[in-house]
Amino acid sequence: MADASGPVLGIETSCDETSAAVVAADGRVLSNVVASQVDLHARFGGVVPEVASRRHLELVSPVVRAALDDAGVGLGGLGRVAVTQGPGLIGALLVGIAAAKAIAWASGLPLSPVDHLHGHVASLYLEPGAVDPPFLCLLASGGHTLLLDVRDRGGYRVVGTTIDDAAGEAFDKGARLLGLGYPGGAALDRLARDGDPEAVAFPVARVPGLDFSFSGVKTALLYAVRRLDAAELERRRADLAASYQRALVRALVERTREAAERLGAERIAVVGGVAANSELRAALPDAALAPLALCTDNAAMIASAGRYTAPDPAYLELDAFASAAA
Ligand code: KG4
Ligand code: ZN
Numbered sequence: 001m002a003d004a005s006g007p008v009l010g011i012e013t014s015c016d017e018t019s020a021a022v023v024a025a026d027g028r029v030l031s032n033v034v035a036s037q038v039d040l041h042a043r044f045g046g047v048v049p050e051v052a053s054r055r056h057l058e059l060v061s062p063v064v065r066a067a068l069d070d071a072g073v074g075l076g077g078l079g080r081v082a083v084t085q086g087p088g089l090i091g092a093l094l095v096g097i098a099a100a101k102a103i104a105w106a107s108g109l110p111l112s113p114v115d116h117l118h119g120h121v122a123s124l125y126l127e128p129g130a131v132d133p134p135f136l137c138l139l140a141s142g143g144h145t146l147l148l149d150v151r152d153r154g155g156y157r158v159v160g161t162t163i164d165d166a167a168g169e170a171f172d173k174g175a176r177l178l179g180l181g182y183p184g185g186a187a188l189d190r191l192a193r194d195g196d197p198e199a200v201a202f203p204v205a206r207v208p209g210l211d212f213s214f215s216g217v218k219t220a221l222l223y224a225v226r227r228l229d230a231a232e233l234e235r236r237r238a239d240l241a242a243s244y245q246r247a248l249v250r251a252l253v254e255r256t257r258e259a260a261e262r263l264g265a266e267r268i269a270v271v272g273g274v275a276a277n278s279e280l281r282a283a284l285p286d287a288a289l290a291p292l293a294l295c296t297d298n299a300a301m302i303a304s305a306g307r308y309t310a311p312d313p314a315y316l317e318l319d320a321f322a323s324a325a326a
Pocket of ligand 1: 015141142168275295
């Protein structure tokens with residue numbers, strides 16, 4: 001019989017990272033192994049779902065084994081298994097879910113199906129330095145840009161979303177226009193440090209409510225790039241990167257502060273891949289920020305959320321879901 005207070009094995013395969021982690025019931029990260037497929041997808045300029053699924057299939061067993069070894073925990077010493085159920089790429093998710101079912105069944109462990117977005121928020125509940133709700137959370141990643149009202153560790157309420165691109169997508173598309181490869185968010189962040197953020201005044205979209213829109217600023221960058229010949233573009237690349245990043249960060253920060261004000265939230269938190277952005281982190285000095293290593297997709301955050309997600313008694317029938325419920 002599993003010891004309910006034992007550590008949680010988390011498995012994450014929603015996109016292009018195959019990850020497994022062991023998190024103690026008190027939130028300490030005992031191991032967190034992340035095998036990135038970035039190089040595999042870079043030549044296609046984006047994640048190819050079928051290629052991702054096949055790679056997850058090759059990696060999932062060795063990654064889980066490595067996570068258990070790193071933690072010094074055997075399957076018998078676990079308290080439960082937690083796996084990302086969605087949102088994400090269906091084929092990719094199913095690989096993690098199949099692995100989690102097999103492990104839970106073979107070891108007599110309960111299995112908690114985790115919402116990937118709840119996982120990003122739960123990156124804040126890991127020790128050391130766990131952050132307790134209530135807070136207003138900006139979740140900005142490659143697939144999502146959400147404002148979440150978080151009242152307890154068990155979930156969240158969506159109060160704002162993007163009406164077009166996700167913030168990470170806007171970073172990645174901008175990076176591609178500037179010849180920085182895929183995924184270019186981190187590279188654009190680095191290039192921007194050498195540029196003048198006031199060089200070009202990119203527009204910051206104001207849409208109604210607490211939503212975001214990034215397609216306008218992306219198109220503005222496209223036109224700015226098109227106006228320059230190759231030599232001029234090379235000379236101005238850092239300025240364009242810095243100005244573009246300034247516009248994206250300004251949009252994120254303004255809306256987040258506005259939401260916090262409207263909801264009367266005393267605390268702001270930022271999670272997701274874009275939370276690794278240096279300018280965004282600097283622009284919100286009073287916010288709770290997910291540790292850098294836990295911003296992009298990883299299984300420690302999934303195990304963390306798994307601590308607050310009820311196990312599914314009929315887990316063998318568990319299915320993946322592609323997009324968040326409206
Ligand atoms: O959370 P994540 O790993 O995956 C999703 O769930 O989507 O986020 C990945 C996204 C990518 O778009 C990547 O370019 C962006 O996070 N990203 C950054 C930085 N590091 C990663 N964007 C801006 N600045 C960064 N330093
Ligand atoms: Zn993610």
